[in-house]
Amino acid sequence: MMKHKTLKLSVLSIALTSLLTACGGGGGSDGGSTTPPFASKTVSGQAVDFYLKNATVTLTDCLDSNGLPLVEKTGDKGEFTFKTTEKCQSSAMTVTGGTDIATGLSFTGTLKIQKTDLQNFNSAAVVVSPLTTLQVYAGSAGIESLLTNLGLSAETLAKLKASNFNLAGFDPVKDASAKDMATIFVIQQLANQIEDSLQSISKSDGSVALDASKATELAFGALVKQLSAGKLFTDGTTKLDTTALQNLLATVKADATTAINDNTIVIDNSVLDQISHSVSTVADALNTVVTTGGNLTAEALQQKLQNNEGGIQDQLQAELLTPVYSDFKLANYDLTQIKGSATAPLAIGLSQLTSNLNVSFKMKNATTSLKDTIKLAFALHGIRGTAQKDLNVTVNSIQATFDNTGNLEKAIIPAGAKITISSTINSLKNATFTIDQDIKVSSSNGAISLQALIDSNATLKGYYNQYYSELATGDAINVTAYVLPISYVIDADLNLPTSQANFNGENFSAPSITAYFKLN
Structure with missing residues (x-):
């Protein structure tokens, strides 16, 4: 009986020992069954055009507490760091903005890198470069053949091939010729x-x-x-x-x-x-x-x-530097004079009003002859006491040509373009008509002239003359030009306001200039 009891206790002891071992007991060994806790890793990165300082790096697959992608900024040599988290171990990246330290120019493009395992990334830094961007858009195209046709050296190609074309680990500023x-x-x-x-x-x-x-x-x-x-x-x-x-x-x-x-x-x-x-x-x-x-x-x-x-x-x-519109003038006044006219209206003779209704500009940063199509509107707002009278003219297409220094060579309203007229004068009906032949509207000083437009069409001239007859010395008149280029943009440094032009069915948003005049 005693023998059987001892045997039972021995079996029970073995069973308990096995159970404790399976549960992580027995000398502290886990038997390889538990998952180690997550350990955050500091990842270094590099943004390369040449190096980009003060650029914005967006981790597109990692969100903050507000549900927005995490953002980092680069240092003076394009470097950046971030820490992985349990929720951010892999991500694609996008780099925008900043300044290329080699050229001194603002970086206006976009660099990308495909979704990358950042937690287990082994290279010294995650590099976001033109090559990683090319890889993002390569699709089914073989990256090796693309880089070969790009003309990279045999040494660089061999280095990349050895890394299995891990372009995120290749910093061309440090690693290339x-x-x-x-x-x-x-x-x-x-x-x-x-x-x-x-x-x-x-x-x-x-x-x-x-x-x-x-x-x-x-x-x-x-x-x-x-x-x-x-x-x-x-x-x-x-x-x-x-x-x-x-x-x-x-x-x-x-x-x-x-x-x-x-x-x-x-x-x-x-x-x-x-x-x-x-x-x-x-x-x-x-x-x-x-x-x-x-x-x-x-x-x-x-x-x-x-x-x-x-x-x-x-x-x-x-x-x-990309070509942009600059050097704006309205009625032969520059932007500084125009901005001051809101509080100190500019004096203009009533008899000179028509000949001064023009807008001029140049194409900054042009290095070749350029062409653009411009949508243009003039809005005239006359004020005499409490009485107000408006005349609005819109041209939906002006073909402008600039020389290689950016000066306006010619401006033509092409046959088929539409002109709309609207007014608050009761005797004038709103109208839209189509131009049946090309009209030159540029003057010798490189301005687009409203007078040239008015003189080119009997209907428009009749409308304008009737509006002009309502004006008198001492009246205030505000003139707004809405300028919408189609192929290029207006220099952001000019800080022109964007306004809505909505005249007789022609509705568009465009940078605008308003000048305030006193007729004498």
Whole structure:
């Protein structure tokens, strides 16, 4: 009996020991069955055009407590850090804004990196660069063939292949030759120029035809198509192949036209010519620096640009600034004078009013001849005591041509354009009519003249003359010009207000200028 009892106790002891072992007891060993607690990791990153300082890095798959993507800022050499969390271990990234430390220019493009396992990332830094952006939009295209056609050196290609094309671990400023870095920089400038130009396009109501995301997609989509088909640079250089570049820009125009899906919007070839000229000039300039610099590293190239050696930074800045409208005048007064007129109206003779009704501007940063279509409206608001009289004229299409210094060479209202007139004068009926022949409305001083428009059409002239007859010396008159360019934008530094023009069925939003006059 005792023997059986001892046996039972032994079996029970073994069972309890096994149970304790399975539950993590027995000398503290967990038997490999428990999951270790999450340990946050500090991840370093780098934003590269050349290095981008003060840029915004958005972790698109990681949300804060308000449900918004996490955002970091880059330092003086494009560096940034962040800590992973249990909810943020993998993410795609987007880089926007900031300043390229090599060129000194604001970065207007977009850099991306595909969703990446940040918690287990082994390289020194997560690099967001033009190459990672190209990879995001590569789709089914093989990244190795794209980079080969891009013309990267055999050494760089071997390095990337050894990493299984982990482009997020490749910092071209540190890891590439000057020639490779220049090549990478040039394709990003090409993308930037395309993106800036596409985002400048307006619809007839003043809304943006393409947003930043779509513009980036179209720019890099065209790069992928070209590099899938063949080379973009001439062999062994950073000089763009002319035919390849023209094919790429033709793809941009075709794809953007499809995306906009509005047959009233035509992307003028002069926009593409400006891009081609600017980026080709930059590529040629960098090729000279690279080929005459000996065994130059990418970091040394970046330093040469920062130091403006031989005026290289000045040259790049002159070519890479996107054309914008500037130097506005209304009735021959500049913006400073116009802004002061709200409290101190400008004196103008009644007899000189008609001849002074014009708006002028230039195209800043132009390096080639440019063309644009402009939608324009003039609103005249006369005041005498409590009486107020309005006359509004809208032209839905003016074809403007600028020379390579940005001066307005000519402005024509083409046959088929529509003009609308509206007024608060009872005897004047609102009207819309179509122009049956081209009308030149530019004057010798490069201004678009309302008088030239008035004199070109008997109906419009009759309306204006009747309005003019209602005015008298001592009246106040406010003149507003609404200017809506289709292919380019007005310089944001001018701080022109955006106003709604809504006259006799023509309704559009546009930058505006209002001048206040006293008739004498």
